[in-house]
Amino acid sequence: MGKEGKGLSVWGLTMLALGTVVGGSFFLGSSVAIRAAGPSVLLSYVIGGILVYFILSALSEMTVANPVAGSFRTYTEQAFGRGAGFTVGWVYWTGLVLAMSSEATAVSxxxxxxFPALPLALLGSGIIAGVTLLNLLGAKRLSRLESGLAAFKLLAIAAFVLIAAALIAGFGTGGAGAVGLDVVRGQSIFPGGIAGIAGSMLMVMFTYAGFEVLGLAASETGNPGVTIPRAIRYTIVLLVGLYLAAIIGLFLLLPPARVSEQVSPFVSALSLYGLGWAGTVMNIVLVSAILSTMLASVFGLGRMLRSLAEEGHTPAWMRDRADIPYRGILISGGAMLAGLWLGMLLPQGVYLFLVSSGGFSLLFSYVIIMASHYRLRKRHGGPLIRQHGLRGYPYTSWIAIVSLVAILASMPLIPGQGGGLAAGVMFVVLFAGIYALTALRKARGTGRYQRRPLPVPAARVQMEAAEELEGKRERGQGIKKGAGIKQGK
Known part of the structure; x- marks a missing residue:
């Protein structure tokens, strides 16, 4: 967009993506996936990494061909029309706003x-205000802060892998019992079978979710054709590599049966070997992880709202004309505050029903990314760019779409996620209905204008013009007839 955003480098963009992806869902929520699939959850993380690679490759191809601020929302509109772009943009924005208001509650x-003396509402409001104001500094300054927080999270995962390796090698075990291969010996690799892997895929995809910020930040880079593909490769390698290393370390330290969904599995593993300080350290990591995710999410929310405004999908006063989307960021922050206070006013069940739509909105967006890429590339008759396209098209597109739809359909099978599917579908129907009603109202207004009788002076002018045109036509025909008679002589 403007000069402010052109400073985003490959590393800054990678850290921005990792800042969004690596959050509480991995440090805490991975326990749900481990309980569902046991050691075979490693296969789930590999499958999830492959799906992320397909989605990011498709997004990269569209982004390099057309690096716009609206990213996948704009591509959806190009592929399926304005109604689809309106619906996807608002479903994504609403779901992410509600999810981030919930994250503010969690970190509070x-x-x-x-700080037990501070009220929960005050802490949550202060956190939301802080991440909103920091986003007003612009993409370049934000990327520096985000890089620091993301690096801290990645170092925490790397530190756990190193500690696990030391414990497995026999250093500092303190006679805690089995360690290394002895922990998994005699255990079933696939305790839940195919159903266990399928049941874990939802939580695994949640731990990968957030990478779409790479597309939303495309217009903030100086050379998207080089920066975006490189950032995607670094993101994939770091994510999948660290995730797999950390999960392997977990299984070599902690039997799956001792994993609790109420406690971070990393804390449970380290505490088992006398590292009681792990709980305090992990809380610090969790706080930084959630704050980092919120910072990067507000970045994406502001850009998404600016894209909606530029396409006329919002009231005119929401449009940003500056390099930094100040209005989009402030409105998104205000909406997160409203979501936080809504959670304190509504019954808990109703609020959780709404908040759980956040996961749906992300997975729904990934389905739309793949479908839009498939349609645009088919319409184009080949790859959208000369290089960095989606390999294996169209088969990889079909595999990704079917897999994502299956994961969405499995949401009711995971405790607490059935409401997410219902709430997400409700938002899709709601926004599609709003667009349809608005379009119908505009069409009727246009029709009334066209059927309105012409004023008398205007009608008279049209009649006189028609008579003059008819006279010219008759005179022209007479000249042609006279010429024909002369030629006959």
Whole structure:
């Protein structure tokens, strides 16, 4: 867009993506996937990494061909029309706003353990205000802060892998019992079978979710054709590599039966070997992880709202004319505050029903990314760019779409996620209905204008013009007839 955003480098963009992806869902939510699939959850993470690679490759191809601020929302509109672009943009924005208001509540609960005198509402409001104001500094300054937070999270995962390796090698075990291969010996690799892997895929994809910010940041880079593909490769390698290393370390330290969904599996593993300080350290990591995710999410929310405004999908006053989408960021922050207070006013069940739509909105967006890429590339008659396209098209497109739809359909099988599917579908129907009603109203208004009788002076002018045109036509025909008679002589 403007000069402010052109400073985003490959590393800054990678850290922005990792800042969004690596959050509480991995440090805490991975326990749900481990309980469902046991050691075979490693296969789930590999499958999830392959799906992310397909989605990011498709997004990269469209982004390099057309690096716009609206990213996948704009590509959806190009592929399926304005109604689809309107619906996808608002479903994504609403779901992510509600999810981030919930994240603010989660980090407030963690912080209140250190500051018990502070009210939960005050802590949550302060966090949302802070991440919103930091986003007003612009993409270049934000990427520096995000790089620091993302690096801290990645170092925490790397540190766990190193500690696990030391414990497996026999250093500092303190006679805690089995360690290394002895932990998994005699265990079933596929305790839940195919159903266990399928049941874990939802939580695994949640731990990968957030990478779409790479597309939303495309217009903030100086050379998207080089920066975006490189950032995607670095993101994939770091994510999949660290995730797999950390999960392998977990299984070599902690039997799956001892994994609790209420406690981070990393804390449980380290505490088992006398590292009691792990709980405090992990809380610090969790706080930084959630704050980092919120910072990067507000970045994406502001750009998404600016894209909606530029296409006329919002009231005119929401449009940003500056390099930094100040209005989009402030409105998104205000909506997150409203979501936070909504959670304190509504019954808990109703609020959780709405908040759980966040996961649906992300997976729904990934389905749309793949479908839009498939249609645009088919319409184009070949790859959208000379290089960095989706390999294996169209088979990889079909595999990704079918897999993502299957994961969405499995949401009711995971405790607490059935409401996410219902709420997400409700938002899709709601926004599609709003667009349809608005379009119908505009069409009727246009029809009334066209059927309105012409004023008398205007009608008279048209009649006189028609008579003059008819006279010219008759005179022209007479000249042609006279010429024909002369030629006959």
């Amino acid at each position: 609960i963690l912080l209140r353990g250190w």
